[in-house]
Amino acid sequence: MAWLHPSRAALAATVERVLEAGWPIHGASDHGVSEALYLSDPDGLGVEIYADRPRERWPRRADGRGVEMVTLPLDIDDLLAQAPLEPAPELPAAIALGHVHLKVSDVARAAAFYRDALGFAEQARLPGAAFLSAGGYHHHIGLNSWQSRGAGPPPARAPGLARIVFELAHASALAQLEDMLATATGGRVPAERAPGRVCVEDPDGNRLAFLARPRV
Known part of the structure; x- marks a missing residue:
């Protein structure tokens, strides 16, 4: 990170x-x-x-x-x-x-x-x-791939990022992403769908979530 x-x-x-x-x-x-x-x-x-x-x-x-x-x-x-001269004790x-x-x-x-x-x-x-x-x-x-060229996914319980979450500006951007994903992969990449959310894995098993920012 x-x-x-x-x-x-x-x-x-x-x-x-x-x-x-x-x-x-x-x-x-x-x-x-x-x-x-x-x-x-x-x-x-x-x-x-x-x-x-x-x-x-x-x-x-x-x-x-x-x-x-x-x-x-x-x-x-x-x-x-x-x-x-007097830095704050915490992150900004x-x-x-x-x-x-x-x-x-x-x-x-x-x-x-x-x-x-x-x-x-x-x-x-x-x-x-x-x-x-x-x-x-x-x-x-x-x-x-400096330390991982040709390697498989890490063990299930290995330390690491459980999921990377991306926030999209609106629901239409989420729909566009779903269409692009289906077209580029021929539907071969499974996706979990829920209202306002799409979750997929990349080719190395990294889990990704895309969320549509709620309207205010």
Whole structure:
């Protein structure tokens, strides 16, 4: 899971809390579109904390489609210099789940499912990884096979995400998704349906739920 911070200052404050708690940080990268640091929770699941750069500064691909994702060393000293003098003891209310990373056995197969059957736009590719999103974001879903190429699903009781939930703007978007899924897969991917909800599994067994936002 990757937690999006509203500013560099907010990210710096979180990094300071992590360091003060003595929790190890395994990596820190400048991805061009964002600045990110990586750690693991007590179950060994990856956690990313990051802040986006302004969208107008995101490096774009030469063909104008998607973004250029890079992995460069992060200037941690410059980031920590943005921390407030008295950082809040808790995460800011504006923090959000920005994206998720999923281990898959075949990146091309998984990317085709999310792109062609579910309608996400592919934004970037790296060796062994693909990044997809909705609405022009750099990525809401990261797919990689760096440690899972050719592997089967994890054991049923293994730690991990039980389900990933996406909220759609309205019921018609949910109906469009159902039509796209049926057309792209020839009806071969079973889906659980309930009022305002569709649940499916991707080719690697990751469970996905799509909800229509209720009208207000």
